[in-house]
Amino acid sequence: MYHHLQLQAGFSNASFSLRVPQCCGGNSRVHNGRDVVSHPPPKVSFISSSSNPFVKHCLKLRQSSSYRHSHGSAVVVGMTPIKEISQMQALQGNAPSVVEFLLLLDGAEAPNGLHDSTVQIINVSSNVMKKLSGVQSIDSITAIAIMKIPSSFYQIYYNQGLETCENWLSCADRILILDGIQDPGNLGTLLRSAMAFKWDGVFLLPGCCDPFNEKALRAARGATFQLPIVSGTCAHLEELRSKFQMKMLAGHPKNVEESNCHLLSRQYADTLADKSVCLILGSEGNGLSEQSKNICELVSIPMAENFESLNVSVAGGIFLFMLQPELQKEILS
Numbered sequence: 001m002y003h004h005l006q007l008q009a010g011f012s013n014a015s016f017s018l019r020v021p022q023c024c025g026g027n028s029r030v031h032n033g034r035d036v037v038s039h040p041p042p043k044v045s046f047i048s049s050s051s052n053p054f055v056k057h058c059l060k061l062r063q064s065s066s067y068r069h070s071h072g073s074a075v076v077v078g079m080t081p082i083k084e085i086s087q088m089q090a091l092q093g094n095a096p097s098v099v100e101f102l103l104l105l106d107g108a109e110a111p112n113g114l115h116d117s118t119v120q121i122i123n124v125s126s127n128v129m130k131k132l133s134g135v136q137s138i139d140s141i142t143a144i145a146i147m148k149i150p151s152s153f154y155q156i157y158y159n160q161g162l163e164t165c166e167n168w169l170s171c172a173d174r175i176l177i178l179d180g181i182q183d184p185g186n187l188g189t190l191l192r193s194a195m196a197f198k199w200d201g202v203f204l205l206p207g208c209c210d211p212f213n214e215k216a217l218r219a220a221r222g223a224t225f226q227l228p229i230v231s232g233t234c235a236h237l238e239e240l241r242s243k244f245q246m247k248m249l250a251g252h253p254k255n256v257e258e259s260n261c262h263l264l265s266r267q268y269a270d271t272l273a274d275k276s277v278c279l280i281l282g283s284e285g286n287g288l289s290e291q292s293k294n295i296c297e298l299v300s301i302p303m304a305e306n307f308e309s310l311n312v313s314v315a316g317g318i319f320l321f322m323l324q325p326e327l328q329k330e331i332l333s
Contacts, residue, residue: 046106046123050131055124058103058132058146065210072149073100074212077133079143083111084222098225101146105129108142134214149212150225156232165239168230171200172244174324177237177280179292180207181312187211188219189313190281191227197320197327201228203237203278205289234291241278241295250280250288250296251319253309261298264322268299273325281319284312 042054049055060067062075076082082099089098090113099119102110106123114121124132133141154168169175176194181187187209194202208231209216211224230236241248249272252261262268280296282288288296301310301318309315321327 042122044122047128048125050127055128055132061146062132062134062214065213068212069155073146074149074217075214076145076147076217077214078141079111081218081221082143082145085225086111086113088222088226098147098150099145100148103132103144105142147225152226152228154230156230156236165243168240169201169228172240172246173276174199175246175278176202176320177205177278178202178208179205179280179282179289180286181281181283182207182209184209184213184216185219186313188216190316191220191223193317193320195223195227197324199320199324201230203240204229204231205237206233244276246276246278247272248278248280248296249299250292251315252288252298252300261300263302264299264319269322272323277323279319279323281312281316
């Protein structure tokens with residue numbers, strides 16, 4: 001007997017049909033208004049076999065985007081990112097823990113703050129840790145956490161109405177739009193920069209990789225669990241732009257001639273200080289989609305003549321800093 005779940009994920013531009021066996025614990029909880037399947041907790045304190053059903057479940061969470069989102073959980077590998085996410089969450093006061101399970105290499109100690117009674121700690125063998133971490137040498141990997149995908153992540157389904165955009169982002173003064181960013185390292189770094197430079201959220205258009213991909217999580221260093229992230233379509237983005245009357249900008253390579261392309265400068269940024277801004281960044285391989293170009297004012301970063309372009313995460317960091325008037329005021333004060 002199976003539950004059938006239909007997910008249409010903006011970051012993959014695909015429809016998934018998932019069959020979740022009831023015998024595996026067809027319990028559910030609600031995430032973004034949708035039921036997600038919860039895997040039953042193992043009633044053990046130590047797992048030695050890599051063929052254990054819970055280990056297989058965790059492995060699928062790490063490897064499969066559709067499986068992650070159907071269960072509303074993601075895998076975070078490594079003590080450092082686990083600590084960073086936990087420390088950021090501690091700043092929110094009474095927010096419920098996003099950590100569901102903490103898997104520790106046998107003999108390792110749980111970090112401070114994760115002895116919460118709601119967090120189930122399971123010790124595992126080196127074979128299990130190697131299988132789940134996906135690395136050959138586990139010398140530096142002593143912990144893996146199974147974390148709930150936070151409520152700050154909002155997946156807009158293709159059949160969902162456009163009138164609910166106020167639910168997607170609580171504030172829309174500075175929004176980063178990612179258009180087809182498939183490299184998880186770049187996407188995670190951009191999420192981290194957006195949070196560092198106090199942008200209000202990130203909107204993922206179709207073609208972007210899953211922000212809860214393990215490499216994206218590693219690069220984001222906890223930002224994925226704190227920053228409002230919306231995954232939707234161009235129609236949803238247009239609704240957001242119209243609702244909040246946002247100025248649409250797009251980062252553009254300096255080497256590509258465009259008659260309407262502006263150079264990024266302090267003076268240019270000052271003209272946008274009192275406007276709500278959406279900044280669109282495209283992938284290095286394909287650049288901006290034609291649809292993004294058509295709705296945006298193009299902006300490029302001035303560079304020395306022998307340089308044509310920058311890595312998108314590097315260029316994004318420059319744009320995010322320069323276009324945040326709050327930070328510019330701090331510098332000038």
